[in-house]
Amino acid sequence: MFRNGELIHEERIETDVEKIWDVYQQQILPDIRDYVDRKTAGRQDELPDLQPFFNKLEITVETSEPNERLNSREDLLSSLDGLHEDMYFVGTDYFKNYGYEKCGEITDAPGLILPRIRKVNGRGAYIKAAVFAQQSDQPEIKAEKAVITRLVDYDDLDVRLMGLYFENGKVIASVRVEGVPDELVSSYAALMDRGILSVGSEIDDVDAVEFCTESGKYRAVVSPATAPEKNMDIRDVKIAENELMGYEEYMDIIAQLKRVEGLKVYRTARSYKGRSIYAVEFRPDRRGYVSRTKRITEYPTELITSRHHANEVSSTNSAFMLIKALLTNDKYRELTEHMNLAVVPMENVDGAAIHYELQKENPHWKFHVARFNAIGKEFYYEHFKVHTIHTEAVSLRRLFMRLLPDVIVDDHGVPSHEWEQQFSGYTSPSFKGFWLPRSLLYGYFFHIAGDEYRSSLDLCHKMEDVIADAFLADEEITRENLMWARQFEKYAHGWMPKLFPASYYKNMITYWIPHVYDPTHRYPSVRYPWILSVDYVSEVADETAQGKYLYSCARAHLVHDLAVVDMLMKAGKVYDNCEELVDGSAAVKHVRKRPVIAQ
Template sequence: MPDPTPIAPRAAPRPAMTILLDTSIPHTLDTLVERVAAMPGVQVQAWVFDDVATRRAAEQRLAAAGVQAAIHSAYKPLLHFFLDALALEHDGGRLAAAGEISVRLPAATTAGQSQRFRLEAYPLAGMLPQGSLRLSEGDDERHYVVGLDGIAHRVFVPLAASGAPCGWLRLSRDGAVLEDGPLATEYELAFAAAMDAIRGHAWGRQGPCFDVLRIAIDTGGIERRLSYQDECISTREALHEDLYFSILEFFQDRAGLPRGDRTLQPGQIVPEVRHAQGATRVRVALLPHPHVAAVTPADAAAAPLSPSALAGLSQPLTPEAVAIEMQALGGKRFSVLSTQGRMVHGTHIEGSLPGLVISGGQHANETSGVVGALRAAHALKQRPHAHFALIALENPDGAALHVQLREDNPRHMSHAARYTALGDDLEARTAPPFVEKAARLEAIERTGAGLHMSLHGYPAHEWTRPLTGYVPPGFETWTIPKGFFLILRHHAGRNGMAFMQALTAQLAASPDLAAFNARQLATWGNHAGEVPFPVLNGIPCMIFEDSRSTVPFTLVTEFPDQTVYGDAFRLAHTTQMRAVLAAAELYWAGLLG
């Protein structure tokens, strides 16, 4: 039986709190207005990470002081040109009548930069009339050139030496340039301050280095929902992403591991970026693991949702609600303890058909698979001779953090909740103590599974890391949505093509899913080019040999579910359920040999 033992207790308890940094950074625009208001007659152009209302208010304050100012967004400058200068979401008729809209991209100076500028233009292709946007290579390193109604509009791109977006200030008087160069903004300074505090701390050599590393930043910035699908512009969300992955990379480098390694266990990294006005406050602290309340008999006896209520869910389930649903399924139950003391619940439904394992919530901010797995399990229980094990939520510590982060930022992707409380991806554990992964290993052992269905999701809107180059390193093909897709991993000598052809044909029979995928793939094509793997029946599929698991076939589902609610969330978990049910029947029919 796999070892379910949690991580051994440390020799000494963690202190209640260790403060690494507590500082405030003045609001850049306030400082800038105070400075240039004393320079009447100067012309100001500035690029900052503030929303349009804050930028316009600063322009008005300067105008009252006799200073002409134009203050732009340093983040996604091309998209903001269409939103602010061309009123894309308020005057669509003008753009619809314009016919072709050409955009010449800034000239690429490094490998991959051209693709980055195409992605930075996202989601214009989805917001403009279909087929009207044409992106092409340009020859100006610092400008997008927009061709509209016979006029060429030059859109400046403020770039740091690293290639990341940055603040910029240009001052002139009577045609003479007084200043033209980078402007350190509170957005960039907050990130740098947090990272410097972490790099400068005396970390121990033995991991985990901490229980919880909390980076709390209260700041302004942009938080703007767009009219295309789930898309948004959020500098606070982007700061969370930059902090989380940069800190993870710091500890990977320190341990001598490659970037993107998923085995490292530094501890739980928790950036919490909240809205505030005025100065930006940055606090970095080490905290003990949160106290996890014991589940009482009353909690365990709480009523589960009916099948129709599950089908109608418009938002993710909490870990406590998942525990109740798992108990209601019956079967032979098994469980292990998570790092922070939560139960990972599994159940085994015995039958004479070949064994199947279904799991969800490995990455706990990917929430539709949890609901889809529960719905599928209820249906499979009614199927004669069905034989399967279910772990609806493999990472309850991450899920609890996701609940916490969603309180302030419900529409952020919150990748800090992706991995376990140890900071690793549970699937990457290859030796005891397995902790949360022990439940998966037990499910495989109980069923002798020939197929493991691991239900996942990915960002439902654009994923960026602006302060570290814009496109998330190592996740270049995940930065914008490409619809629901599938990954089939198989052992050497196996072939799953017939299975995937049949599975995608069944899934594509849903008009809602077919339309959803067609729309997202079209926008992907406009901005990112061809999808880098086969598309079967309108569903992208990756099929490759992989022996990481003892199970000969692992089917991974990927629905762009992070941050969605309402009808979008229902389509996500319904698609996850349909994928499980269809794959199970094809597997039991022998299509995987």
């Protein structure tokens, strides 16, 4: 305060959000650190293997702060949305640094850090934190008088398929098992034989499994699950195209799709919390056994994955819209005579369950807490690990090895409004380039640099063309793309082009991410470039999108997904055929060369 130009009083008055933030930083995070210190005492050199440290850290916040939608695009005026982002990301960064400090490795799966923030008019600064412990550090069965834990370490276990053979008209799978006591193998086979184990209903085209150890053989009859009757028309499947879907809504549609002719719906994995991840595969109208090996050899294969980051919501809607479009449009009647296609409508099922509950209170926040899995892990780092507690990651690896796809399209999303974190330098420290949306939809191609896989890069460029042309032919998408681009140019790219890059091609932004071949890389196109020709990630501005805008985002995904399907259906294929007859023995080879040739 000044009087006659003279300072007479100076005092800084904290806002309620600042008071809440100080409590979080100065009390809650140090307290939870002390808890983790005590829990891991004497074992801190192995911290990464001791994760998660807790099941959930729940922070409840109530205060009266701005939280309103603006009459401009999807924009918000909400310090609470920003506070939610700060609490989550600063919390996860806190534990990454904790691991690095204690043992030289980041710990990026500490447990779920879950802010629950509500605007309450007239409320001051209220914050409460509660930590929920894991019931156990490892899987176990608790009986009345005993606790049964894992008897064998994964590293000591060796299970492999040795072969298939016929016996009395039945197909028997011979499986070699090492590193497991015979008593356990015998019990496992007995449970499977009685139909108690779910794995027994998930094995196709085999009548029995014979487990072979050094000292014995144990046989189990496969009990195929009762296939649902194919008595539902895809037109009758209730797909809410403009409604945000949670896990339960997704499972309801999956149950309906199991009854639709022409689709094979199967579980690919269970998540960390035990929820089911499904693939929907288009199957040819054939009787009897359909050889996957022959189909992969004859036709190109595409895998479309959706909702890896669960707050990027529209790809689940678009996945179901795509399935419906392909089954109802006569243009795609012969789809399976030209290509193989599988769709995963929801990969991060635990994140989707978290997100769905949070958006009920605040339906337009970004909610990056649901970006990762149930204990805070970005599980794409785990995709090709054989043993991982982040079991949702297993889905992609299993599908990749099963399908050997030529093309993967990974449908993602970004915020639909400003990504601000007021206590972290205003923009998100780890995602500065995503401060503002730049387009309704843009994309990334991950490819191998150099000449060895030049033909795969040529296919990527052709795919860029067909997607861009499909968008140019759509007036609504073109209008939206240009509107977002003008804003991005004015406030971001025009000022700081290195931080906010934008390379336009036919009104569409595409980023090219070159890599050197690496057999240990997490991206399949870098790890297996001789198999996967195209690895494309699409991004729409859809985080927690709702209503008509959600439908607009889903339709953008749908348009580019259909464009890629069209390209693959018309693609040319080159085969390497060879016949040899030497000393009375014959050898015949029929190999499809990769990549396909886009027309």
